[in-house]
Amino acid sequence: MEHQKYERTLVMIKPDGIQRSLIGEIVKRYEQSGLKLVGIKMTVPTVELIEQHYLIDPEWRMKTGLKTIESYKKKGAKPPSEDPLVITEIILGNLKKYMTKGPVVAMVWQGMHAVGIVRKITGGTEPLTSSMGTIRGDFTIDSYEVSDIDGRAVRNLIHASGSQDDAEKEIALWFTPKELIDYRLINEAMLYDAELSGILGQ
Numbered sequence: 001m002e003h004q005k006y007e008r009t010l011v012m013i014k015p016d017g018i019q020r021s022l023i024g025e026i027v028k029r030y031e032q033s034g035l036k037l038v039g040i041k042m043t044v045p046t047v048e049l050i051e052q053h054y055l056i057d058p059e060w061r062m063k064t065g066l067k068t069i070e071s072y073k074k075k076g077a078k079p080p081s082e083d084p085l086v087i088t089e090i091i092l093g094n095l096k097k098y099m100t101k102g103p104v105v106a107m108v109w110q111g112m113h114a115v116g117i118v119r120k121i122t123g124g125t126e127p128l129t130s131s132m133g134t135i136r137g138d139f140t141i142d143s144y145e146v147s148d149i150d151g152r153a154v155r156n157l158i159h160a161s162g163s164q165d166d167a168e169k170e171i172a173l174w175f176t177p178k179e180l181i182d183y184r185l186i187n188e189a190m191l192y193d194a195e196l197s198g199i200l201g202q
């Protein structure tokens with residue numbers, strides 16, 4: 001098995017992150033964790049790219065639809081439909097509108113447990129309940145309820161891959177192999193070297 005220091009994940013700063021002038025702050029949060037930035041670009045996504053991106057996980061439609069119905073019922077509210085696939089079609093339609101409204105910044109971060117560490121730094125999907133100290137908890141204020149009433153995607157600043165398998169597929173969708181840089185970061189020795197030799201003089 002390849003060493004976990006090579007694990008990679010895709011992060012995207014969504015259009016609200018750019019418009020809120022949070023690019024630097026968001027990059028800083030991932031950078032200071034010890035992960036290594038190996039690819040970055042600004043682009044205005046097409047509707048086709050956004051659709052491909054969200055449908056990379058074949059389970060996403062069903063999972064997200066079921067999760068949404070459950071959260072409506074938990075609050076004692078009636079979901080917009082009893083069919084999970086109808087619900088996700090609405091969510092996906094709103095995401096396509098939102099994600100193509102302006103530039104996004106796509107990044108690939110590499111390092112030990114990159115997928116899990118990035119999810120932790122990013123915070124839970126719904127800003128109302130994302131923990132303080134996470135990007136979504138600290139920098140935005142949206143909820144599913146209000147975004148659903150207003151008929152728009154939840155403004156949660158970031159996309160971050162949900163699993164290593166999704167990450168590899170998403171990276172291949174957003175970046176060519178040439179756009180990803182294989183380089184050594186001096187700091188990595190402190191994270192990964194077993195011996196830590198060469199710090200003190202002989």
Ligand code: GDP
Binds near residue numbers: 071147154156158162
């Ligand atoms: P993420 O990986 O944390 O972004 O969350 P998911 O993969 O579950 O969902 C992708 C995107 O779909 C989220 O960023 C939201 O924009 C949207 N979404 C997911 N779940 C819900 C939901 O229950 N309600 C609404 N309105 N949108 C949702």
Ligand code: MG
Binds near residue numbers: 160161162
């Ligand atoms: Mg996801």
